[in-house]
Amino acid sequence: MSTAATAIAGMTATGPHGTVRTAEHARIMTFLDARGEGRTSLVELTGDPGYGKTRLLTAVAGEARRRGVDVLRARCTETRTGESFHPFIEAFTSWRPSGTTLLAPATAFIRALAAAADMLDDTSTSRCRLFAELRSLYGDCLAAAPGGLLLLFDDFHFADRASVDLLEVLARWPLVEALPVVVAHRQRQVPAWMHVTIQAGVELGAVEQIRLAALTLQQSAELLGLPGRAPGLADLHERGAGNPLYLTALAEQEAGGGDDGRADGFGHAPSAGPSDHWARTTLGVRLLAETTPLGATQRLVARAAAVLGDTFTVDAVAAVAQLDRAEACRALRELRARDLVRATPGGELAFRHPLVGRCLYGQTDPCWQVGAHRRALEYLRTGPAAPTLPARHAERSGPRGPAGVGVGLTAREREVARLAAQGLRTRDIAGRLRVSPRTVDTHLAHIYGKLGVSSRVELVRLLSVAP
Ligand SMILES: Nc1ncnc2c1ncn2[C@@H]1O[C@H](COP(=O)(O)OP(=O)(O)OP(=O)(O)O)[C@@H](O)[C@H]1O
Ligand SMILES: [Mg+2]
Known part of the structure; x- marks a missing residue:
């Protein structure tokens, strides 16, 4: 293990972990305190995947509960995007302050939501009347929570349209005591229509925006429980791109004395341990879960890109995946919409972090890998590739x-x-x-x-x- 890794191994074990988003935590608590003062009732919390949105919501929930606030929490999921009001129904179904039974106003609200969901497509039903009734039932719920209610919706980029419409109504026409709501989402995955609605709320002063940024070096040190000048910290911070998810995974990896993911700029070196190492880690399971909904062609294209390395082009991916360019292009567009792949400033494409590529690579069939590397080698040898790229493919092409x-x-x-x-x-x-x-x-x-x-x-x- 390197000196840096030894230092990190020794110190992360005892580090404080998890106090780095204090400013954003304080802002949300201030917003919660200001309810009923005619202030905004909706906070939009955004940040890259792994930046700590869910963790921050958990911290806020804990603090709010300590202050006597009833916290209702729900997570939107891709498979339920078509279900109207699903985050509201899930959140209010969990509201059982006195034990096992639901409060009467919550029951009434949930029933009305379910009924409204069935009526939304009915052109003869007035949407205005429906939403006004929901707003009023929502007010009854508020009245039943003397300590206040806080709604936390996570992964809101998967929310359904009806939920967004209802939030819009509640944000524009708040009740006497506004119900505070925090919606957390990945900004790059927000559909355009949702973005437009939220933006309109921001312009009206009804929505407050909090954006989580990449951690500073000091915050990375705090996250890992290291002194600011710890050896190896700056390198770890850079490789983790200031992202708590990647940083903690890389620090754990170093502490365990494993491959540092740098071997050839992408860590494909055979000497860097089994190629499926990252795919089998907690990080790998989490990242690969994002690829579960991919279709066969998208999966093939993602794996071809993973074979190519840190950055890749449409043409290279098409060659490795043995697809025509248009097909590869379509699949890559879908991978970009899921934020698995991003465009680089240099005009190429890259995984949103190299570890995403490593996890995908670890999932590919070793026999397929050999052929894929051979195709990559053939493709790259005809172009102006860096010498190390064909070398890597040469090593792995059988x-x-x-x-x-x-x-x-x-x-x-x-x-x-x-x-x-x-x-x-x-x-x-x-x-x-x-x-x-x-x-x-x-x-x-x-x-x-x-x-x-x-x-x-x-x-x-x-x-x-x-x-
Ligand atoms: N403040 C923090 N302190 C310690 N660890 C953190 C902190 N923030 C995030 N992490 C680590 O990073 C991981 C990712 O955090 P989290 O799940 O909250 O990210 P997210 O922004 O919700 O990501 P996603 O968009 O994928 O849902 C957590 O499992 C945790 O291990
Ligand atoms: Mg999350």
């Missing part, structure tokens, strides 16, 4: 020579291969890596064997760098 059947290079061997491919002599490589020339020669012998080449010229040619 049997190459008697001694190197399916075996890849270690991190050190890749480094030696890269320098050799740049034309450096053994002595210069040894100087750069601070090892003896004999060690370099030994590495080269292993590299030749594994990649099935017998000279530097062949190695250079394999790595697509002109000698």
Whole structure:
């Protein structure tokens, strides 16, 4: 384990964990305190996946309950997007302050919601009258909660249209004592119609927006329970992109002494442990759950992209997935809508974090991987790819020579291969890596064997760098 990893292993075990979103927590509590003062009644909490929205809602719920507020919480899900009022019904169904029985106003409200859901498509029913009645029943619920009610809706990007319409009514025409509602969602996945509605609320002053940003270095230190100048912290912070989800996963990984995900910029190195390592972690299970709704073509395209690495293009993905360009394009558009893939400033595409790609890679069938790497190698060798890219695919694209059947290079061997491919002599490589020339020669012998080449010229040619 590196010094940094040792330091992190020692310190994360005792760190405080989880106090980094204090400013946003305070803002939501202030909003809760201001209810009934004619202030906004709706907070929109946004942030990238893993930024800590759900965790913050949990902290807010705990604090509100300690203050005597009844907290009703619901999570919107993709499979229920078509069910009208599903977050409201779920939240109020959980409201049982006196034990097992629902309060009478909650029962009346839930019944009215269910009935309204059936009537929404009926053109002869006045929507205005329906929503006015729901608003009034909602008021009855408020009156039954002397300590106040707080509604927390998570993953609101999956909310149904009727729920958003009802929230709009409640935000625009608040009751005497406004019911505070916090909706948390991933901004990139919010449908356009929802975005427009929320934006209109913001402009009217009825919606307050709180955006979670990437953690600062200091916040990352706090999250991990490390001193601000801990060795390795800045590197971890950068690799985790200031995202609590990735940061905690990478810190745990380092503390466990495992692969740090840096091996070749994407961590595909065979020496970096089993390629399905990340897919089997808690993080992997969580990230891969997002791919469950994908169709067969989208899944194929996601896996082809994972084979390609950190960044990829539509054409490269199409070549690896053996699809025509239009089909690959359609699937990638869907992956972008799910925020699994994003456009990079350089005009390429990338997973929203390299760990997403690593988890997907770990899920692919090893036999398919070999063919996919071979196709990637063929595609990239025709273009201006960086030398390390074809090398990685070369390592993984199957049997190459008697001694190197399916075996890849270690991190050190890749480094030696890269320098050799740049034309450096053994002595210069040894100087750069601070090892003896004999060690370099030994590495080269292993590299030749594994990649099935017998000279530097062949190695250079394999790595697509002109000698
Ligand atoms: N303040 C924090 N302190 C400690 N850990 C945190 C904190 N915020 C987030 N985390 C860690 O990051 C993970 C992701 O947080 P959370 O589930 O709240 O993110 P999210 O924004 O709701 O993501 P998603 O959009 O995927 O629902 C948590 O499981 C937790 O381990
Ligand atoms: Mg969440």
